[in-house]
Amino acid sequence: MASPREEKNTVIGQYNIREIIGYGSFGCVKLAHHRLTDTTVAVKVLSKKELRSHDLENEVDIVKSVHHPHIIRLFQVTEDEHCVYLVTELATWGHLWEYINKSPCSRLFEFEAKRLFRQITSAVRYLHENGIVHLDLKADNVLLDTNHNVKVSDFGLSIRVTPGQLVKGVCGALIFRPPEVFLYNMFDGYKVDTWDLGILLYMMTTGKFPFEGNKMIQIENKILEARYTGPLYLSAMGRDLLSKLLTVHFNQRPAIKKIMQHPWLALGVGFGLLPDEPLPSKLDPIIVTVVCDMGYSVVGIEKAIQGREFNEAMGTYLLMQEHFKENASSVEPKTMPLPNPPCPTPEDNPTSPLPARKNATFSAPSNAFSLPSEFQFPLKRTRSASLPVLLLYTLQSSSSSFIWGPDSFSWSGTLDSFHSVENALPSGHPQGEAIAPRWNIRQGWRRVANRIVSIRRICCCVKAPE
Structure with a gap:
């Protein structure tokens, strides 16, 4: 097999490994593309033949244990017969x-x-x-x-x-x-x-x-x-x-x-420092929904995160988390005053097909995904307001739902044929080609993710009149 410096455009798991972009103490760093999330990352390639097992294990152990906003972030650790691959965030501005x-x-x-x-x-x-x-x-x-x-x-x-x-x-x-x-x-x-x-x-x-x-x-x-x-x-x-x-x-x-x-x-406490973002202890249900539609299970994702396994399930989750964070931070939330009333109501517009207005309440369809409490509008009972109904539909028509607890959540309900027994794979592994006919990975999740981010922005921007 060719050495890491000679390899070009190889495929490791869900990553397309490309050209060399740098060198580390005991290995080269290559550009790579994660196919499921359509994300560009950096991969440090450590040769098992050139490194002593102790040195290799030591570096892997340290990069798994550190987590700081000014230390390169690790997404996944994978290996094959010849090399160990450390998948990290890509520092686009170089050294x-x-x-x-x-x-x-x-x-x-x-x-x-x-x-x-x-x-x-x-x-x-x-x-x-x-x-x-x-x-x-x-x-x-x-x-x-x-x-x-x-x-x-x-x-x-x-x-x-x-x-x-x-x-x-x-x-x-x-x-x-x-x-x-x-x-x-x-x-x-x-x-x-x-x-x-x-x-x-x-x-x-x-x-x-x-x-x-x-x-x-x-x-x-x-x-x-x-x-x-x-x-x-x-x-x-x-x-x-x-x-x-x-x-x-x-x-x-x-x-x-x-x-x-x-x-x-x-001078100036915290000058120039990014806020600390610890590894997630609670899973984001929206991210979990997207990752599950890529073929992973909720149990596998939660186990990988809690155990800091840095396997495929955890890597995909962390990459999706980065995508949501980047899109959410691309627009600064602002408080926007709304006119009074914020939109035409059936009482003001007789031709409106909407039902009569009620006091700060509305009913959502049964297949709508209810937003967590922190994303809902805080409305006073003594006032009434006509607000747009923000519905976040599930990615598929299924009867599955999240059950929230004090520290985590669980998954309940029945899955449709997309997650049927015939198409099921072992926990933590993607379904591969079985997903393609039902879900266009590169386009489907991005559409849903962008809509989710848009809804989150609206929730941050829209303020109900008091």
């Missing part, structure tokens, strides 16, 4: 070094550097608080998404450590290695990440590396002495933080919490 080079002055203005550096530091703090050291924080491993927000990636060299534990071995690129790596066999992994943050801060504000030379011995000597030219375009507080990060003696470097509290970063 940090490309972003710096594309800037007008080949460097970042201090405001932008501060925003990105705070995001990087936030991700590193999350790792350190969970006993993980990255050990390879270089510009190529700091990616940017569509909105130019940081996504730390590549955990090929990362390890779990306990407070005070020293580590040994190779850590990252030469120009990012701290002095202790050249001097000692054992070093503090947390302080290695701190030094790397200093290198990144210098790069962002100058567009250059702090320690440069024509030969390796020249670079090493400059690193051992921490000899560099101070950035001209960085404020006094920024230079103070930089000098603390690029300290020769690792014991004198600040811990990650102290870095976040530095005046240069502490």
